[in-house]
Amino acid sequence: MAFLAGLVATLFFLDLLRAYRRSRQPHTAAYMAGIGFFAIATWALFTGSAFGWTSASYRAFFLFGAIVNIPVLALGSMFLVVGRRAGHAMLLALFPFFAISIPMTLAEPFDAGSLPADGVPGGRELWAEMFGPRLWAAIGGGMGATIIIVLALVSVVRFWRRNRRLVFGNILIVAGTLAATTGGTILAFGIDWGFSGSLLVAATLIWAGFRVAVSARRTLSTSVGT
Numbered sequence: 001m002a003f004l005a006g007l008v009a010t011l012f013f014l015d016l017l018r019a020y021r022r023s024r025q026p027h028t029a030a031y032m033a034g035i036g037f038f039a040i041a042t043w044a045l046f047t048g049s050a051f052g053w054t055s056a057s058y059r060a061f062f063l064f065g066a067i068v069n070i071p072v073l074a075l076g077s078m079f080l081v082v083g084r085r086a087g088h089a090m091l092l093a094l095f096p097f098f099a100i101s102i103p104m105t106l107a108e109p110f111d112a113g114s115l116p117a118d119g120v121p122g123g124r125e126l127w128a129e130m131f132g133p134r135l136w137a138a139i140g141g142g143m144g145a146t147i148i149i150v151l152a153l154v155s156v157v158r159f160w161r162r163n164r165r166l167v168f169g170n171i172l173i174v175a176g177t178l179a180a181t182t183g184g185t186i187l188a189f190g191i192d193w194g195f196s197g198s199l200l201v202a203a204t205l206i207w208a209g210f211r212v213a214v215s216a217r218r219t220l221s222t223s224v225g226t
Contacts, residue, residue: 041063059105063106067140070144070181081154120196165212169214177206179198
C-alpha cells in the first residue's frame with residue numbers, strides 16, 4: 001500500500017511539474033510542492049515499514065506528511081480560488097509557521113531505540129509532550145484541511161450552475177483531503193495497512209480531482225472566450 005501510494009504521488013507530482021512548465025501559475029507551483037512533500041512522506045513510510053525505521057526516515061515521514069504538505073496544498077487553493085493577493089498573504093503567514101515547525105521536528109530529541117521493528121510509529125509514542133512536532137502537526141493539518149474544504153465549497157457555490165465538472169473536481173479534492181487527514185485516526189487504532197491505504201486513496205482522489213478541474217476550467221475559459 002505504501003509503495004503504491006508513493007508511486008501514485010510521484011506520478012502526480014510529475015504531472016503537476018509538466019503543468020507548471022506550461023502555465024507558470026502560482027497555484028500549480030503550490031500544488032506541485034504539496035504533492036512533492038506528500039510523495040517524500042509516503043516513500044519515507046515505505047522505507048521505514050519495509051527496511052526498519054530510523055530517526056531520519058521517521059522525521060521525514062512526520063515532517064512532510066503531518067506538518068507541511070496540507071498547508072502548502074491549501075496555499076494552492078488560496079491562489080486558485082481567492083487570487084494572488086490572498087495567496088501571497090497566506091504565503092507570508094506560513095513563513096513563521098515553517099520557521100518554527102521544521103527546525104523543531106528535525107531537532108526535537110527522541111529515543112531511536114523506541115522505534116518499532118515494524119508497523120507505523122505514532123508521534124505520541126516518540127514525543128510525549130504535546131508542545132512540539134505534534135502541536136505543529138495538529139495546527140498545520142487542521143488549518144490546511146479547513147482552508148481546502150472551505151474554498152472548495154466556495155467553488156461549488158460559485159460554479160454549481162456554470163460548470164458541474166469543476167464542482168465534481170473540487171469534491172474529489174475535498175474527499176482526498178479528508179482521506180489524508182483521517183489517516184491519523186486509522187493509525188491510532190493500529191491499522192497500519194489502513195493508514196497506507198488512506199494515503200493511496202488520498203493521492204488518487206486529489207489527482208483525479210485536479211485533472212477533472214483542469215479540464216473543466218479549460219472548457220469554461222473556451223466558452224467565456226466564445
